[in-house]
Amino acid sequence: xxxxxxxxxxxxxxxxxxxxxxxHTFGSKLEFNxxxxxxxxxxxxxxxxxxxxxxxxxxxxxxxxxxTVVLKLIRRTLSQRAKAKVQPLLQAAFKNNPDGFYIHxxxxxxxxxxxxxxxxxxYMKRGPIALHRIKMYDGELVAFAYQDKRDGEWKxxxxxxxxxxxxxxxxxxxxxxxxxxxxxxxxxxxKKVMKKVVEHFQKEIKRLLINAQKIIKGxxxxxxxxxxxxxxxxxxxxxxxxxxxxxxxxxxxxSLEVAYANDKEAHQYIRREIDKIESKAYKFKKKEATxxxxxxxxxxxxxxxxxxxxx
Numbered sequence: 001x002x003x004x005x006x007x008x009x010x011x012x013x014x015x016x017x018x019x020x021x022x023x024h025t026f027g028s029k030l031e032f033n034x035x036x037x038x039x040x041x042x043x044x045x046x047x048x049x050x051x052x053x054x055x056x057x058x059x060x061x062x063x064x065x066x067x068t069v070v071l072k073l074i075r076r077t078l079s080q081r082a083k084a085k086v087q088p089l090l091q092a093a094f095k096n097n098p099d100g101f102y103i104h105x106x107x108x109x110x111x112x113x114x115x116x117x118x119x120x121x122x123y124m125k126r127g128p129i130a131l132h133r134i135k136m137y138d139g140e141l142v143a144f145a146y147q148d149k150r151d152g153e154w155k156x157x158x159x160x161x162x163x164x165x166x167x168x169x170x171x172x173x174x175x176x177x178x179x180x181x182x183x184x185x186x187x188x189x190x191k192k193v194m195k196k197v198v199e200h201f202q203k204e205i206k207r208l209l210i211n212a213q214k215i216i217k218g219x220x221x222x223x224x225x226x227x228x229x230x231x232x233x234x235x236x237x238x239x240x241x242x243x244x245x246x247x248x249x250x251x252x253x254x255s256l257e258v259a260y261a262n263d264k265e266a267h268q269y270i271r272r273e274i275d276k277i278e279s280k281a282y283k284f285k286k287k288e289a290t291x292x293x294x295x296x297x298x299x300x301x302x303x304x305x306x307x308x309x310x311x
Contacts, residue, residue: 003069004036005183007062015044015052018185022124028146029157030128030167037124045185063100067093070101124180128171137161249274 001021009017020039027033043053071090075083129144135156136143142164147154159167173179182188225233234243247261247270256274261267 001036001181002183003073004038004066005181007065007069008038008040008057009184011057011062012044012054015046015054016185016190017041017044017054018187019183020124020180020186021183022180026128026171028149030164030171032170037120039120039124041185057105059103059105060099062105063103065100066103067097067100128168246270 001023005019005021009019011017018041022037023034024037025032025034042055043051046052071094074086074090078086133146134142134144140161141158142161143156143158144164145154146157184190222233225231232242235241236243245262246266248259249256249270250259251257256277258267258270258274261270
């Protein structure tokens with residue numbers, strides 16, 4: 001994780017960038033497949049305390065740099081005896097990957113930022129396997145679904161309970177080992193300073209955005225109708241008062257319910273109107289039922305009363 005953050009943030013030579021790095025040790029089949037995920041700021045803080053955007057990362061170059069860094073890290077970490085044993089494998093890893101090690105670099109998201117961050121946050125902190133991927137367990141065997149990265153197809157892997165547990169527990173990190181780490185402007189050592197800088201930057205950006213919105217902001221339907229027909233569509237032609245949207249009621253399961261209200265007072269008002277409507281509807285239905293009964297049975301209390309008086 002340290003090396004991955006260093007490789008990426010070194011691209012920001014004149015700025016102090018930030019990176020949140022998560023370590024995943026598992027693949028889709030729960031095999032041992034260590035890799036890191038990075039959430040990186042596309043910009044950084046300059047020496048004079050200003051924010052500067054940086055919209056380019058040399059991903060082709062990064063693959064070769066990442067390959068060199070990983071192989072050196074392995075050599076630096078292993079003992080002399082172990083290093084001699086795996087040296088042929090390290091050389092083969094370098095020779096068989098002329099373009100460098102794999103780096104997946106998706107395009108910058110231009111969609112809902114909060115939704116994107118929510119998805120990334122869940123993905124970075126997720127466990128080796130989601131519960132919905134486990135399709136069968138009979139006490140002896142476990143079957144789970146996985147996506148084959150080679151052809152993109154979903155397939156089923158079947159294991160004994162012991163093998164399944166074995167694949168799971170090897171991904172449990174050591175005690176106190178942090179699977180998510182923060183670097184650059186996200187690191188603890190610069191957190192307070194960076195927070196003040198970012199707050200100042202956000203205020204400046206907010207001011208610029210508000211000014212820009214005022215310039216490019218389109219006219220609303222009310223303003224357009226005013227200009228076209230020279231009248232306010234929300235002004236009552238009878239009394240001169242203005243109409244105001246307070247809420248809406250919808251029919252659900254045969255009865256009216258408050259779907260939206262601006263505030264508590266509006267909610268109470270709409271509720272009272274619903275009660276009135278339902279009360280009128282009930283009285284109307286009752287009258288209709290009485291008429292139908294009279295029509296069907298030919299009976300009327302008024303006619304019955306007249307008959308009593310005559311007798």
